[in-house]
Amino acid sequence: MADRGATVLTPAAARAGAAVDDARAVEDLVRLVRTPSVTGDERAVQDLAAAMLADIGCRVERIETDPAAFAATDPEWPGAEMPRTELPVVVGRLGRPGGRRILLVGHTDVVPIGDPARWTVDPWGGDVSDGQVWGRGAADMKGGCASILAAARAIVASGAADVLAGELVIAFVPSEEDGGQGMLAAIRAGITADMAVITEPTDLDIVIAHAGALTFRLTVPGRAAHASMRRDGVSALDNLMTLIRALEVDEAARNAAETDPLMTALGLPYPTMVGMVRGGDWASTVMDRVVADGRYGVALGETWRDAEARLRRVIAGAAAADPFLRDHPPAIEFLGGKFSSARVPADHHLPTSLRGVASTTLGRTPDLLGEPYGADMRLLVNEGRTPTVIFGPGHVKRAHIADEGVPVADVTACARTLAAWVVSELSPAG
Numbered sequence: 381m382a383d384r385g386a387t388v389l390t391p392a393a394a395r396a397g398a399a400v401d402d403a404r405a406v407e408d409l410v411r412l413v414r415t416p417s418v419t420g421d422e423r424a425v426q427d428l429a430a431a432m433l434a435d436i437g438c439r440v441e442r443i444e445t446d447p448a449a450f451a452a453t454d455p456e457w458p459g460a461e462m463p464r465t466e467l468p469v470v471v472g473r474l475g476r477p478g479g480r481r482i483l484l485v486g487h488t489d490v491v492p493i494g495d496p497a498r499w500t501v502d503p504w505g506g507d508v509s510d511g512q513v514w515g516r517g518a519a520d521m522k523g524g525c526a527s528i529l530a531a532a533r534a535i536v537a538s539g540a541a542d543v544l545a546g547e548l549v550i551a552f553v554p555s556e557e558d559g560g561q562g563m564l565a566a567i568r569a570g571i572t573a574d575m576a577v578i579t580e581p582t583d584l585d586i587v588i589a590h591a592g593a594l595t596f597r598l599t600v601p602g603r604a605a606h607a608s609m610r611r612d613g614v615s616a617l618d619n620l621m622t623l624i625r626a627l628e629v630d631e632a633a634r635n636a637a638e639t640d641p642l643m644t645a646l647g648l649p650y651p652t653m654v655g656m657v658r659g660g661d662w663a664s665t666v667m668d669r670v671v672a673d674g675r676y677g678v679a680l681g682e683t684w685r686d687a688e689a690r691l692r693r694v695i696a697g698a699a700a701a702d703p704f705l706r707d708h709p710p711a712i713e714f715l716g717g718k719f720s721s722a723r724v725p726a727d728h729h730l731p732t733s734l735r736g737v738a739s740t741t742l743g744r745t746p747d748l749l750g751e752p753y754g755a756d757m758r759l760l761v762n763e764g765r766t767p768t769v770i771f772g773p774g775h776v777k778r779a780h781i782a783d784e785g786v787p788v789a790d791v792t793a794c795a796r797t798l799a800a801w802v803v804s805e806l807s808p809a810g
Contacts, residue, residue, distance in 0.1 A: 383574055386745075387736030390798055392540050392807050397741055397800035399534035402792045406508060408432060409526035409791060412488070413506035413515035419489040420462035422554035422562075428524070429488060430470045430553040436533045437541065438472030438550065445469070445565040454564070456763055461558035461595070461716040469550045469566045474532060475544030482802055483549045483573035483766065484532075485563070485756065486525035488554030490517035491780050498782035512785040520779035523721060523786035523794075524579025524772035525552060530795035535803060548805040549573060556756050563756040564763060572764040575730045575805070577798065578757055579772035581779060582749070584742060584790060584797075587770035588731050589642045589723035589750040590757060591649055592678030595716035597671060598695070601708045604668035613666030614704050616659055620670045622780030623710060626698035627652050627674075630690075634679060642723075642750030643680050649752045650677030650791060673715070677752065683762075685716040719754025722761040722768070730767045737801040738771070743791055746771070771797075 389397070411432075417425035434440050445467040451457045493503040493516050501507050503516045513523065528550055535541045535548065551571050553562030580587075600620045605613025631652040643649040653675065659670035678687040695712050699705035724730060726748050739745045753776070760768040773790030 385736065385740035387804070389740055390804060390807060392538070392799040393803040395538040396535050396540045396803040397796040399538040400530050400792055400795045400799060401533060402591040403793050404533065405526050405530035405795055406513065406788055408529050409513050409523060410506035410508065412522040412525060413513060414504055415517050416504050417490055417517065418492050419557045420464040422489050423466065423468055424553065425467045426470050426552065432529055433470065433472035433550065435633065436529065437536045438474055438532065441471045443469035443471065443566060443569045447561060450561065450565060454568070457571050458561060458564055458759065459716050460555070460561060460809040464555070467554060467561055469554070469562055471566070471571060472532065472550040473476045473547060474535060474541045477547050480546035480806060481573040482527045482546065482550055482805055483551060483571065483576035484798065485551045485553065485576060485578045486521055486528050487553050487756065488522070488525060489554045489557050490520065491557050494589065494712040494782060500783055508788070511789065514783060514785045517782055518784050519581045519774035520609040520673045520776070520784070520787040521580050521772060523774050523791050524581065524636065525772055527649040527791050527794035527798060528577050530792065531798035534795065534799040540803045540807070543808060544806045545808045547605060548802055548806065553756070560756045560759050565757045567759060572760070572766045574708065576760050576766045577734065577767040578755065578768060578770045579794060580755060580770045581772050581774035581776050581786070582770055583775045584738070584771065584794060585747040585749050586731050586735055587749050587751050588726060589680055590721060590755050591643065591680055591752045592682065592684060592687065592719035592721045592754040592758060594676045594678060594684055594714055595673065596676055596691060597673050597713040597715055600610065600670045600672065601710065602666065602670070605666040607664035607666065611667050613791065616670040619702070619705055620657070620672055622702055622705065623695060623698050624654060626694055630694045634677070638679065640680055640750070642747050646750065646752050649750070650679050652676050653750065673744065678719060678721050678754070680721045680750070681721060683720040688714055703761055717754065720758045720762060722758035724761065724767050724769055728767055729752045731769050732769060733805065734801050737804060738797045740792060741797040741800055753775070
């Protein structure tokens with residue numbers, strides 16, 4: 381088990397943490413929230429991020445990848461759910477290249493606002509009240525991006541940037557919300573490290589493992605008939621329910637088989653659900669076709685390919701056991717993001733060192749957690765061979781909802797922790 385004791389900070393690390401400018405962190409976050417950046421349209425916020433990094437004193441570079449060519453040529457392309465014509469990644473660097481490298485990552489894309497009537501604040505206003513910054517992306521994850529910027533600014537202001545024995549690399553990526561193309565493009569361009577932290581909202585606990593997910597589509601056949609003669613037909617909706625019952629059995633078996641305490645603590649770490657159903661063209665006609673879209677959990681230790689193969693077997697088995705579907709098999713497609721699982725051992729230096737510094741800066745010891753959702757962490761771990769954890773301000777329950785918000789105190793506390801930890805890891809004495 382990792383040491384739960386606080387780390388005694390070096391003078392340089394303590395100075396860096398203390399140099400975080402709380403007011404400037406809030407100002408940066410407000411500017412980020414006020415720059416709309418729904419997935420697929422991140423150019424404006426990436427330009428802003430590049431300007432902010434340059435203002436701090438970072439060496440700034442851009443990575444531009446053609447998304448169409450990327451999808452056609454990279455076997456690990458992670459899927460997409462929104463159309464896009466560009467994939468702009470922004471990178472900032474501090475310190476000395478060639479030594480140890482630490483990577484801090486934030487995604488700048490956000491989900492759509494949904495029904496504006498459900499918001500009591502301007503979704504793009506970045507209002508500050510009740511100790512929170514409000515607006516789309518405040519929690520997921522522009523608050524985390526602001527923490528990274530504040531940490532980098534504090535490292536420079538404290539003088540630590542001039543004497544780092546390694547390199548701090550900051551990557552702001554697009555397209556996390558629909559699969560992670562931006563992170564994979566950065567990895568393919570060489571943006572990897574000895575250790576990485578993604579500042580997604582974790583309530584300032586440390587996520588060391590996460591599950592994954594696939595988006596699937598079932599096209600389920602039936603046989604049409606007049607409603608008055610419905611027994612002559614076969615309802616595609618009833619056939620869909622046959623498949624859903626098979627998915628429920630599979631969900632129960634997969635979750636019951638899990639023994640890792642990080643995941644069993646979640647209760648249902650690998651949920652399966654159908655979120656969209658479309659079918660029928662006349663109220664008095666038996667449905668002859670239903671299309672259903674859903675989400676399938678990827679278990680810890682599984683890749684998205686493993687999970688895809690399992691889901692195909694589940695659907696094929698259920699169809700083979702049904703007299704109609706045996707001869708009229710449903711079709712299954714996989715759409716959108718493909719999220720494998722990932723983990724870092726609890727006793728790895730990354731979570732133990734970050735936890736020790738956080739215990740000092742936060743005044744409490746962060747928990748080490750597993751989460752049921754997919755994240756860019758799996759790309760860094762699996763493709764970038766970079767040990768990675770997730771640690772950031774705010775709570776995931778505040779993500780993707782109306783009146784999204786993040787506590788200001790979390791943003792600045794995260795920044796102080798990151799600044800002190802980076803300096804602790806990259807100081808000449810370290």
